[in-house]
Amino acid sequence: MTEVVIIIPARYGSTRFPGKPLAPLWGKPIIQHVWERASKSRLCRRVIIATDDERIAAAARGFGAEVVMTRADHPSGTDRVAEVAATLTADLIVNVQGDEPLVDPAAIDAAVEPLAADPTIPMGTLAAPCEDVADLANPNVVKVVMDRAGFALYFSRLPIPFVRTGTGTGYGSEPVPVKYRHIGLYVYRREFLLGLAKLVPTPLEQAEKLEQLRVLEHGHRIRVVVVESASPGVDTVEDLRRLATTLPPSEW
Numbered sequence: 001m002t003e004v005v006i007i008i009p010a011r012y013g014s015t016r017f018p019g020k021p022l023a024p025l026w027g028k029p030i031i032q033h034v035w036e037r038a039s040k041s042r043l044c045r046r047v048i049i050a051t052d053d054e055r056i057a058a059a060a061r062g063f064g065a066e067v068v069m070t071r072a073d074h075p076s077g078t079d080r081v082a083e084v085a086a087t088l089t090a091d092l093i094v095n096v097q098g099d100e101p102l103v104d105p106a107a108i109d110a111a112v113e114p115l116a117a118d119p120t121i122p123m124g125t126l127a128a129p130c131e132d133v134a135d136l137a138n139p140n141v142v143k144v145v146m147d148r149a150g151f152a153l154y155f156s157r158l159p160i161p162f163v164r165t166g167t168g169t170g171y172g173s174e175p176v177p178v179k180y181r182h183i184g185l186y187v188y189r190r191e192f193l194l195g196l197a198k199l200v201p202t203p204l205e206q207a208e209k210l211e212q213l214r215v216l217e218h219g220h221r222i223r224v225v226v227v228e229s230a231s232p233g234v235d236t237v238e239d240l241r242r243l244a245t246t247l248p249p250s251e252w
Contacts, residue, residue: 033101082197
């Protein structure tokens with residue numbers, strides 16, 4: 001059996017939303033929703049919250065989560081996950097973002113399955129059809145294109161592919177191929193993740209501010225699994241307010 005561990009990186013400091021992991025949503029902190037849904041994965045038997053903040057750690061222990069304290073100087077969630085992964089022996093490490101209170105357990109399993117089946121795949125992630133035209137032009141919505149085998153060709157904040165037509169806009173009401181938005185959930189082989197964390201940022205990564213481009217620039221493959229839809233994350237206070245007006249998952 002492939003051993004799979006989910007690690008949820010969570011930090012208190014955030015430029016746009018300080019204290020986000022502990023912000024209340026449907027009567028619980030956001031981080032608790034993430035942990036509860038991740039814990040429903042069929043393929044992952046262990047879920048760890050990785051944080052450098054005692055307030056988050058105390059809250060997580062209070063609802064029964066396993067917590068690992070990490071250094072405070074990590075530049076990214078990937079680095080925080082790698083620090084914890086270095087202490088484990090699991091075959092696969094899943095990085096579930098701490099601001100995804102509606103993360104789908106089935107989607108987690110879908111991302112894990114290709115790596116569990118094929119030991120040559122070093123990393124995996126998710127994508128969903130980009131159905132809103134406005135999202136194509138939104139730089140906060142990352143787009144991805146894949147080859148015919150389902151491996152990423154490129155990730156970008158710009159709409160890709162650009163469709164050269166008479167109007168020249170490349171998107172909008174024109175007929176275009178199916179476009180996909182990236183979902184920031186990652187699966188790594190443990191040793192690959194540890195090596196990735198040691199690599200310096202690459203030019204495309206720095207230009208787009210997308211860590212996954214470091215993998216492609218170094219010639220590694222990322223398997224992209226397409227799911228039906230992307231669950232809404234919480235980047236800002238406005239996102240939280242919008243989500244709070246909907247029914248909690250228990251009432252769907």
